[in-house]
């Protein structure tokens with residue numbers, strides 16, 4: 001694995017499969033002490049429930065320590081330059097997980113940090129979410145290759161990472177978004193290269209029904225991401241036809257699952273009741289963030305000898 005995880009494309013399909021395999025083993029093993037002399041800094045420019053808590057608990061379950069730096073504390077690029085923060089922080093800790101407004105901040109952090117940097121969400125990607133989502137899909141479907149994931153709504157950070165991840169492991173990926181709100185074009189082209197290797201489908205459409213028809217997984221995320229609050233009214237108007245509701249879900253394959261990274265805006269991108277429906281796996285998704293991140297920390301920091309079982 002490369003030093004950092006800024007993008008899903010920092011990994012190849014074998015590395016993703018190895019993370020999933022390790023996560024399955026670590027989930028079964030519970031608490032360990034192998035990272036007892038390691039410290040993770042969690043430095044966030046935006047709020048978080050899942051990412052912060054899952055990283056903190058993941059590190060503790062591996063015997064390690066964490067330091068949390070809230071949005072107001074560091075003033076990344078304001079109180080102190082990003083290169084200086086990177087050089088100082090990496091003298092104290094063994095790995096840094098950062099949530100940043102700009103993906104560029106992460107690239108600069110990575111360039112100047114002596115320790116691994118993990119993207120805990122940027123405006124471009126949310127790789128930890130996508131990798132954990134593959135774990136959840138594997139647990140529910142017992143396979144990844146050949147499945148079809150339909151993403152409905154904003155082509156945002158979550159969509160970009162999910163598209164890369166799905167295409168890398170041989171899943172079909174369809175996204176339905178309004179014109180002008182789809183995924184990053186460069187990342188779409190990169191995903192197309194991955195899809196060509198597996199001979200899988202990578203589709204962009206404005207038609208939600210077309211995307212969901214026969215899909216194994218229906219996935220959505222908020223219409224307005226953190227940092228876009230000024231656009232909330234416009235986005236409600238633009239995305240009005242992009243809600244996942246029971247009518248849309250009925251077009252998916254029988255037994256299809258519903259996924260959402262959370263937090264959800266009930267009544268906007270997802271109709272009331274869908275999160276609690278039998279198809280929903282959203283709370284397993286949230287839990288699996290922790291297990292996948294344990295695998296990631298273990299592989300980045302080393303020191304664990306875990307017999308691999310299960311997923312291949």
Ligand code: CP
Pocket residue numbers: 047048049050051052121129261262263
């Ligand atoms: N899904 C996710 O990243 O949630 P948080 O913003 O609460 O961390």
Ligand code: NVA
Pocket residue numbers: 121156157158221222224225226261262263
């Ligand atoms: N797209 C959302 C994801 C939150 C986990 C955001 O960036 O706010």
